[in-house]
Amino acid sequence: MGLNPNFLWGGATAANQTEGGYDLGNRGLANVDLLPTGKDRAGVSAGKIKMLEFDDQHFYPAKEAIDMYHHYFEDIKLFAEMGFKTYRMSISWSRIFPNGDDEQPNEEGLRFYENVFLELRKYNIEPLVTLTHFDVPVNLIKKYGSWRNRKMIDFYEQYCRTAFNRYKGLVKYWLTFNEVNMILHAPFIGAGLCFEPDENEEQVKYQAMHHQLVASAIATKIAHEVDPENKIGCMLAGGNNYPYSCRPEDYAKAIEKDRENYLFIDIQSRGAYPNYAFKKFARENIQIEMKQGDQEILKQYTVDFISFSYYSSRVVATDSSVTNETAGNIYKSIKNPYLESSEWGWQIDPLGLRSALNVLYDRYQKPLFIVENGLGAVDTPDENGYVEDDYRIDYLREHIKAFKAAAEEDGVELMGYTTWGCIDLVSAGSGEMSKRYGFIYVDRDDEGKGTLKRSKKKSFYWYQKVIESNGEDL
Ligand code: BG6
Helix, strand or coil: CCCCCCCEEEEECCHHHHCCCCCCCCCCCEHHHHCCCCCCHHHHHCCCCCCCCCCCCCCCHHHCCCCHHHHHHHHHHHHHHHCCCEEEEECCHHHHCCCCCCCCCCHHHHHHHHHHHHHHHHCCCEEEEEEECCCCEHHHHHHHCHHHCCHHHHHHHHHHHHHHHHCCCCCCEEEEECCHHHHHCCHHHHHCCCCCCCCCHHHHHHHHHHHHHHHHHHHHHHHHHHCCCCEEEEEEECCCEEECCCCHHHHHHHHHHHHHHHHHHHHHHHCCCCHHHHHHHHHCCCCCCCCCCHHHHHHHCCCCEEEEECCCCEEECCCCCCCCEECCCCCCEECCCCCEECCCCCEECHHHHHHHHHHHHHHHCCCEEEEECCCCECCCCCCCCCCCCHHHHHHHHHHHHHHHHHHHCCCCCEEEEEEECCECCCCCCCCCCCCECCCEEECCCCCCCCCCCEEECHHHHHHHHHHHCCCCCC
16 A cells, blocks of 8 residues: 555646746747736637737736746755655746747757756756646747647647757656647637637637647657657646536536547547547537648557646536536536635535546556646735645645545556645736745735745645655645
8 A cells, every 4th residue: 555656746837827037038928928917817818809919008927927937946945845756847938949930949948947957856856847838939829820720730849859859868757738628718828829700719729729639749759759768748637527416418418528628638648539529520510620641640649648637526517597607727617516615716626536537547547647736725924924824735635635545545557746836826817926826935916016035834844744754644
């Protein structure tokens, strides 16, 4: 019993939510820089409000974020003090290729990440690197319409090849696209897509999805060619759909809704479009243009492992009188009367994590990696920046118990666990700083004011103990 002694404990972040330095080191502008706080954020994220330049009316929190660009030495030292075995982070594409279609990579950007990886290695922390955590260089959006255009596959290939070659020996675990199913729900964040008023959005999204999936398979191929030690994962915004009632219609709807998400992983892991997808496309008149050889590429270069984020389960109902909705990761859900919610309305369901692990393992039979999980909450620090965050500890403890049960009692193969936002960062959904996930408090507020000082919360010491005991001391 007990978790594998090589279990990868750690934390996760993304470049656009931590790094800042948006215009430093020759970095180019990316879609994620242009997400403002406030009421327009949802419209921009969904591609309904076109925002490809900064304006004076909005505040753009990713510009500085928590300035990890200048603080990474200090931050990594704190991760090491907690005993991290791994640290999940992302590379900002436009730091490496500022315009996306440049002939040569930007040396300053490449060097920046090399230094970060070297620093992690100094503490024996294994980097787990997301190649695109929602980034698309703005130039590629303006010039080519982003992932709706097949040319993106070549630009992405060039970027990945550059990263794999440069970081050979430093990085072994890679994820191709963060929350690859995000494209259906927030297509500007997920894939840099903006829509024209009369456009068939579903058609555009699924075509862009196809390009991303082919690009992901090509990246997998190259990663293995560059270094057979490389392990490539896909990344799903996870959480199963429960039927609201035991009406057969509700159960059938839950299956259908889950497939909306599995579609991506079915292709990335099993290597082919499932029949239900072709039927759906025919029914909804979605025509995916594929090139000769695409299906072969998808078949041949499947992922080595399946990673996913888990914050909550979801609920679907067919009875139209059930309308009680609540917020959740990437889209809303019917409220589950059996669950409590976070301050942001996200429902808390640790057992749902065990179920999600079992369903994914049954379906794919590949090692799983939980690369995001956590509680976004308002913290109130004392004068030293210390936060008594028992609510966060409780949340994480219950989720750890759940995945331990999946591994130890159900036999699910689990590689590791990285909590989301191990250091406070900018929220992807709202742009707020006040939605905090971290073990480390960062003094910065929703308007970008604060000293950026880092301090340890109570959960910092708790997680240190959890890692030290390999999850036995909770
Ligand atoms: C996931 C993303 O959707 O959830 C992260 O991969 C994001 O980037 C996280 O931050 C939590 O969502 P939010 O909206 O609370 O930041």
